[in-house]
Amino acid sequence: MLTKRIIPCLDIKDGRTVKGINFINIRDAGDPVELGATYAQQGADELVFLDISATNENRKTFVELVKDIAAHVNIPFTVGGGISSVADVAPLLEAGADKVSINSAAVKSPQLIDELSKAFGSQFVVLAIDARKIGNQWTVHTHGGSKPTERKLFSWAKEGQERGAGEILFTSMNHDGTRQGFAIDPLSKLHELLSIPVIASGGAGNPQHFLEAFLMGKADAALAASLFHFGELTIxxxxxYLKSNGVTIRI
Amino acid sequence: MIAVIKYNAGNIRSVAFALERLNIDFVITDNHEEIKKADKVIFPGVGEASTTMDYLKACKLDKVIKDLKQPVLGICLGMQLMCAHSEENNTPCLGIFYESVKLFIPKNKEKVPHMGWNSLSLSNSWIDSSIQEQFVYFVHSYYVPVNSHSAAITNYIQPFSSAMKKDNFYAVQFHPEKSAAVGEKVLLSFLNLS
Known part of the structure; x- marks a missing residue:
């Protein structure tokens, strides 16, 4: 049976791993290549590396880092951060990345999803959506969650799928950094709505939260960062824990 | 020397990195003579069937691959292209295996592509038996049905061929280069063939 996936996420700034707490404060948690290889050895199913300081100047540095990761990590990994064109993606895939995630640039020009999936295949394109629940609506935010947009989570996820995204990485900004659990209701709605896999992100604080994301939220994968980086929960x-609670998982 | 066939496929660098991690000497090449002379050949692949077949035909690699006598390992799209035909854009393929490659049709809201880690049931296989029922990484929307050349079977929507063998041709649907320690054992099963 196909297993549920556990995905540590590494935020990268100037070649080092960092994690924003509620997207604002930043703490240093180590060397991304070493951390990634360690997670792979411990049984992580995939890794995500987000270049949170993405600018034209350090784009080349990130490509070099991706090569280094690909050389040392023997599981699939996704890279993202500041990707806004097919030209940005080609060097990352050539460097050995398995998938790319796009976020703000896709909101600004949705056509980017079509272009990337046509150029490289849907399985390479992860549409990352940061959304915050305001009133009764899940509003999509861009630029690391700082800018609200006109878009709503469910219609945007559906449009992303139709344009050729291969996966949705949904981060609830209401939950991110709180350690109080994933946003279960919107996850299960995304599962009903979509035919592509959904990765749950934001709010992981203990093993039970992952169990809820898989059993109640029907997520295909769950992502966490600081919980793993600071050794509070090992993979x-x-x-x-998940296996003993009936989740199909790779041990 | 191991030759990794160079063509317009997506995962060649990943395969190269996996071989480097195993300290295996290899060359990435589209040179016909170099491929023919190699001790073993790896035919990787990520992409779309018709454009890759067109490319292989244009540089006459289709005939070179079919006529190889040493052990050849097809990976993912490489395995599918070794079959007779693919439903992906109705593409005639190399015809080493007789099977036709089919599109996954969900029966109960299963997601396509089949993406993630799934287990292998090995039977009379060239693959190290120590990894029976262990997990490897898949990303594919098309599959090869179970057939007399199946060497491993995986279940997704229905049972399908996750590995095959016929004569000197070996093939895997999953990505051993991305399947952690289990994937390394699969690569070594091929690389250690005498």
Whole structure:
């Protein structure tokens, strides 16, 4: 049976791993290549590397880092951050990335999703959506969650799928950094709405939260960062908890 | 020397990195003579069937691959292109295996592509038996049905061929280069063939 996936996310700034708490404060949590290889060895199913300081100047540095990651990590990994064109993506895939995630640039020009999926295939394109619940509406935000947009989570996710995205990475900004659990209701709605996999992100604080995301939220994968980086939860412990609770998982 | 066939496919660098991690000497090449002379050949692949077949035909690699006598390992799209035909844009393929490659049709809201880690059931396989029922990484929307050349079977929507073998041709639907320690054992099963 196809397993549920556990995905550590590494935010990269100037070649180092960092994690914003509620997208604002930043703490240093190590060397991305070493951390990634360690997670792979511990049983992570995939990795995500987000270049949060993405600018034209350090784009080349990030491509070099991607090569280094690809050389040392023997599981699939996604890279993202500041990608706004087919020309940005080609060097990342050539460097050995398995998928790219796009966020703000896709909101600004949705055509980018079509272009990337045509150029490289849907399986390479992860549409990352940061959304915050305001009143009864899940409003899509861009630029690291700082700018609200006119778009709503469900219609945007559906449009992303129709344009050729291969996966949706949904981060609830209401939950991110709180350690109080994933946003279960919108996850299960996304599952009903979409025919592509959904990655849950934002709010992981303990193993039970992952269990809820898989069983109630019907997520295909769940992502977390600081929880893993600071050793508060290890991947083997998480996976054995999930397995003993009936989740199909790779041990 | 191991030759990795160079063509317009997506995962060649990933395969190269996996071989480097195993300290295997290899060359990435589209030179016909170099491929023919190699001890073993790896035919990787990520992409779309018709454009890759067109490319292989244009540089006459289609005939070179079919006529190889040493062990050849097809990976993912490489395995599908070794079959007779693919439903992906109705593409005639190399015809090493007789099967036709089919599109996954969901029966119960399963997602397509089949993406993620799934287990292998090995039977009379060239693959190291120590990885029986262990997990490997898949990304594909098309599959090869179970057939007399199946060497491993995986379940998604229905059972399909996750590995095959016929004569000197070996093939895997999953990505051993991205399948952690289990994937390394699969690559070594091929690389250690005598």
């Amino acid at each position: 083997p412990d998480l996976k054995s």
